[in-house]
Amino acid sequence: MSKEIAIVTGGASGIGLAISKELMNKDIQVVAADINEDALNEAKKANELFDGKRVDVTNESDVKEFVDYVVQKYGKIDYSFQVAGASKSGLIIDQPLADWNFTINLVLNGVFLFIKYVGKQMKKQNGGKLVNISSLNGDVPSYYAGAYSSAKAAVNMLTKNAALELADYHVNVNAILPGLVDTRLTKAITDNEELDRRFKERIPAKRPATPEEIAKPAVFLASEGASYITGTTLVVDGGWEITGYPDVRM
Amino acid sequence: MSDKVAIVTNATSDIGWAISKQLMAKKVRVIGTGDDEAALGDASQHYELFDGQVVDPIAEDAVENFVKQATDKYGEIDYSFQIAVPYQAGLIIDEQLTDWNFMIDLALNGVFLFIKNVGRQMKKQGSGQIVNIASMDAHVQSYCSEDYAAIKSAINIFTKSAALELAAANVQVNSILPGIVDSYPAIDEHSLDQAETLSVKRPARPEEIAGPAIFLTSEAASYINGTTLVVDGGWEITGYPDVRM
Numbered sequence: 294m295s296k297e298i299a300i301v302t303g304g305a306s307g308i309g310l311a312i313s314k315e316l317m318n319k320d321i322q323v324v325a326a327d328i329n330e331d332a333l334n335e336a337k338k339a340n341e342l343f344d345g346k347r348v349d350v351t352n353e354s355d356v357k358e359f360v361d362y363v364v365q366k367y368g369k370i371d372y373s374f375q376v377a378g379a380s381k382s383g384l385i386i387d388q389p390l391a392d393w394n395f396t397i398n399l400v401l402n403g404v405f406l407f408i409k410y411v412g413k414q415m416k417k418q419n420g421g422k423l424v425n426i427s428s429l430n431g432d433v434p435s436y437y438a439g440a441y442s443s444a445k446a447a448v449n450m451l452t453k454n455a456a457l458e459l460a461d462y463h464v465n466v467n468a469i470l471p472g473l474v475d476t477r478l479t480k481a482i483t484d485n486e487e488l489d490r491r492f493k494e495r496i497p498a499k500r501p502a503t504p505e506e507i508a509k510p511a512v513f514l515a516s517e518g519a520s521y522i523t524g525t526t527l528v529v530d531g532g533w534e535i536t537g538y539p540d541v542r543m
Numbered sequence: 544m545s546d547k548v549a550i551v552t553n554a555t556s557d558i559g560w561a562i563s564k565q566l567m568a569k570k571v572r573v574i575g576t577g578d579d580e581a582a583l584g585d586a587s588q589h590y591e592l593f594d595g596q597v598v599d600p601i602a603e604d605a606v607e608n609f610v611k612q613a614t615d616k617y618g619e620i621d622y623s624f625q626i627a628v629p630y631q632a633g634l635i636i637d638e639q640l641t642d643w644n645f646m647i648d649l650a651l652n653g654v655f656l657f658i659k660n661v662g663r664q665m666k667k668q669g670s671g672q673i674v675n676i677a678s679m680d681a682h683v684q685s686y687c688s689e690d691y692a693a694i695k696s697a698i699n700i701f702t703k704s705a706a707l708e709l710a711a712a713n714v715q716v717n718s719i720l721p722g723i724v725d726s727y728p729a730i731d732e733h734s735l736d737q738a739e740t741l742s743v744k745r746p747a748r749p750e751e752i753a754g755p756a757i758f759l760t761s762e763a764a765s766y767i768n769g770t771t772l773v774v775d776g777g778w779e780i781t782g783y784p785d786v787r788m
């Protein structure tokens with residue numbers, strides 16, 4: 294059997310790196326697209342199943358070249374995980390348009406470009422699985438996250454729309470909505486003792502997720518066991534959504 | 544051998560049996576309930592890991608005794624799968640109150656009584672995973688299934704309430720929302736026509752519902768609590784409710 298091939302955007306750090314490791318444990322070849330070259334090189338050294346290229350997910354020619362590279366070198370794409378993300382936070386009435394644009398561009402357009410080019414390839418193959426790492430904020434707003442929440446909500450809808458369009462070609466498209474995850478992205482929260490306490494207090498699990506606790510459900514959605522799951526979102530938040538948390542202020 | 548123990552209600556229904564088989568394949572002991580004495584007896588005879596018995600899901604004493612006896616016999620209850628199956632089609636303006644009540648009793652009150660008693664035991668243990676099989680109708684209403692849809696949305700929110708209440712005891716409660724399953728009680732030529740409107744153009748095999756349900760009780764799902772997973776082959780996103788019977 295030929296080796297299975299997975300793309301992971303943002304694969305050099307946090308949740309993306311955890312997904313990459315989970316896949317490599319299953320002997321799947323990972324090709325990561327990330328803007329952080331040093332982290333890519335480190336991951337390459339650690340595992341020979343890890344290949345990666347410097348890609349800015351918001352740059353269409355970068356994305357197109359990257360997908361061409363993967364198909365040329367490995368012949369196909371079985372899975373693609375859209376994970377890369379970051380945001381510029383701020384209250385809506387104070388947010389500079391440039392910060393809003395940065396967030397929408399990275400969170401939403403980065404996912405669109407990958408679905409567009411990988412989807413084209415998967416249509417040709419007549420099969421494939423796409424998993425987007427969205428956020429609980431796609432369902433629930435939170436202070437300072439107007440741009441991020443709006444972009445994630447759009448990612449949720451884009452997930453469903455892509456599932457609708459690609460179902461004819463046996464491509465499943467789903468999204469994971471993580472709550473608070475212990476990564477670089479949330480250090481500003483977890484490093485602040487008072488803030489950390491107030492966040493954890495509101496989460497029924499009383500702790501953030503480890504990146505692996507997000508990676509495993511994401512990989513499940515791409516597995517044979519999830520063959521009938523498409524066009525949906527899976528919340529992985531330690532029960533946070535059901536507490537109605539958005540009234541936590543910083 | 545794993546010494547894990549699972550309760551599966553309606554264990555000899557198609558989804559219930561698919562879940563039971565997958566659990567037994569993982570060496571989990573299954574205590575199955577239902578109303579089909581012959582089928583339960585047959586399964587108990589053929590599968591060493593299956594222990595089936597008739598339990599009236601809406602008789603409080605019966606459910607309480609059942610959970611107590613299961614705990615006495617096997618030590619603890621690790622997983623519990625609530626599968627309520629009745630389905631009846633009809634229009635609201637024509638429905639008899641007795642039919643409505645029958646549905647609420649069997650499908651909703653049964654789930655309440657099981658979670659109440661299993662939840663108590665799991666709280667005592669300080670661990671456990673509960674999965675309810677609701678329906679995609681919890682999210683989208685369709686013609687002629689108003690009581691079904693109402694009950695399934697109630698189960699959906701009840702799942703979240705139970706998760707909130709039991710999280711501190713390290714108990715997870717989630718639900719699966721299946722679309723059309725090819726064993727569906729209401730399956731007939733018409734529902735197969737409906738399958739044409741599904742994104743994937745076919746009903747699910749019961750195993751395709753069982754796999755995700757068991758995933759929600761696995762170690763890989765340790766941070767998933769109080770949520771619902773739609774397993775519908777992309778049906779919800781097609782906006783199907785305007786299909787009339």
Ligand SMILES: NC(=O)c1ccc[n+]([C@@H]2O[C@H](COP(=O)([O-])OP(=O)(O)OC[C@H]3O[C@@H](n4cnc5c(N)ncnc54)[C@H](O)[C@@H]3O)[C@@H](O)[C@H]2O)c1
Nearest residue numbers: 303306307308327328329349350377378428473474476478
């Ligand atoms: N950490 C959380 O609490 C949390 C919660 C919900 C959702 N998420 C989402 O999970 C995803 C991963 O976040 P993480 O927590 O692992 O953060 P992370 O910072 O550890 O990882 C993000 C990765 O994306 C890469 N990246 C950023 N901009 C890029 C660009 N323009 N092009 C290519 N790569 C780029 C970064 O280099 C980094 O490797 C994000 O989409 C984030 O929104 C995180």
